[in-house]
Amino acid sequence: MPFWHKSDIYTEKLEGLMNIIGIIAEYNPFHNGHAYQIACAKKQFGADAVVVVMSGDFTQRGIPAVFHKESRANMALSCGADLVIELPVLASTASAEGFALGAVRALDSLGVVNQLLFGCETDQIELFYRSASLLGNESEDFRFRLRSHIRSGNSYPQARAAAFPKEIPSGFLDTPNNILGVEYVKALLRLSSPMVPVCLRRRGSQHHDQSPSGNFLSAGALRQKIENLPKNAESFSALHPYLPEGAYEICHQEWAEGKCVFADDFSLLLHDRLYETNDFTGYADCSESLSAKICRLRDRYVSFSQFCQLLKSKDLTYTRVSRVLCHILLRVYRKDFQRFMSLPRAPYIRILGFNRQGASILSEIKNAGKQRTVPLFASPKEGERLLSSEQLPFLDADIAAADRYRMVLTAKTGRAYPSEYTRKFEPFPEKN
Numbered sequence: 001m002p003f004w005h006k007s008d009i010y011t012e013k014l015e016g017l018m019n020i021i022g023i024i025a026e027y028n029p030f031h032n033g034h035a036y037q038i039a040c041a042k043k044q045f046g047a048d049a050v051v052v053v054m055s056g057d058f059t060q061r062g063i064p065a066v067f068h069k070e071s072r073a074n075m076a077l078s079c080g081a082d083l084v085i086e087l088p089v090l091a092s093t094a095s096a097e098g099f100a101l102g103a104v105r106a107l108d109s110l111g112v113v114n115q116l117l118f119g120c121e122t123d124q125i126e127l128f129y130r131s132a133s134l135l136g137n138e139s140e141d142f143r144f145r146l147r148s149h150i151r152s153g154n155s156y157p158q159a160r161a162a163a164f165p166k167e168i169p170s171g172f173l174d175t176p177n178n179i180l181g182v183e184y185v186k187a188l189l190r191l192s193s194p195m196v197p198v199c200l201r202r203r204g205s206q207h208h209d210q211s212p213s214g215n216f217l218s219a220g221a222l223r224q225k226i227e228n229l230p231k232n233a234e235s236f237s238a239l240h241p242y243l244p245e246g247a248y249e250i251c252h253q254e255w256a257e258g259k260c261v262f263a264d265d266f267s268l269l270l271h272d273r274l275y276e277t278n279d280f281t282g283y284a285d286c287s288e289s290l291s292a293k294i295c296r297l298r299d300r301y302v303s304f305s306q307f308c309q310l311l312k313s314k315d316l317t318y319t320r321v322s323r324v325l326c327h328i329l330l331r332v333y334r335k336d337f338q339r340f341m342s343l344p345r346a347p348y349i350r351i352l353g354f355n356r357q358g359a360s361i362l363s364e365i366k367n368a369g370k371q372r373t374v375p376l377f378a379s380p381k382e383g384e385r386l387l388s389s390e391q392l393p394f395l396d397a398d399i400a401a402a403d404r405y406r407m408v409l410t411a412k413t414g415r416a417y418p419s420e421y422t423r424k425f426e427p428f429p430e431k432n
Helices: 003-013 032-043 069-078 096-110 125-136 140-151 156-163 176-191 219-228 235-242 245-256 263-273 288-300 304-311 318-330 334-341 356-367 380-386 392-413
Strands: 020-025 049-055 083-087 115-120 196-201 349-354
Touching: 020 032, 020 096, 032 049, 032 115, 049 069, 049 096, 049 356, 069 083, 069 245, 069 349, 083 096, 083 356, 096 176, 096 334, 096 349, 115 176, 125 176, 125 196, 140 156, 176 196, 219 235, 235 245, 263 304, 263 318, 263 392, 288 304, 304 318, 318 392, 334 392, 349 356, 380 392
Parallel strands: 020 049, 020 115, 049 083, 115 196
Antiparallel strands: 083 349
């Protein structure tokens, strides 16, 4: 029986239980497209609740999130999400494969999520299964074509798309959302997860679009606009059409207080890191050739973004370079990343926020006994009490990344902010 027919079996098995849909996101920042996805999860796919696994303060493109993770979690909760958990930094800053595996594993480890809903440009789930199966069990012929395209000077994503067989439509893997969708399905297959993937075609602006489509504007375009907004009281209102009301209120408040963070805000911290060693191959994703190039060009360093432009080449994308520099900044080492990715289950689940329905989900998780195998907590102090010596280094990496983010936020605003240990955790306040 083909894997994609298991949804019928799984739906029957869960009859009478809550239908909980999982979403993997960065919400950098939260916009109308994200609100549309959550609304469809509940109206079109019949979700009783939506659980989001969200990147913390650093994201998959190797850049910091514009707004703090707690604020972004509250944006999601204000717009229909019920429970938001944090994707550990070792996964949130990884390439598509590691990002997807870490996030899918987190949702699967909860033990209560029925379906995984993701946005895409091609809403034919069979194509995602076929592509995932091919990548999960690469034939010698596929590997030969892949190597040939790489030798021709293509980047790995370009070479992989070109190496796909003809039954996969041309251009299917040209879009970031389709690429991630394939990786999500591949992770589900790898984990033998009972979660059923469902895809939803994106509305409005595409991932790289800088122009709006109606009331939809891509997260990348929104970040750019936020970074370049004039500092006056009225300017942020220009973004109101593209942000759902709850998210707009939070974004506006954060922006008004100067609490927006961008890659170049970390330029000095990164510059210092680049002179700590002459060999960067121990960092995740960093090849010998890129390490040598960093050493050769670091005397020409001006800023985070300028150095990414300086290092990128035809076969080395800006995003790949940015991701490696982010790993250097945060001390994300290859050995730690490999150990993290080899785990059969998530090392822990850290809660960022929840509402009343989210509290019911947490009760269901505890009643299912999953907390005995996967520690579930909100505060680092509680986490340190629950985690083993093998699990603690992963939480330490999350806390260190949050501290770097907080340092920059303090430098930008001139105000001190609570650390991971002193921040008060409170359930999201629901409107009556």
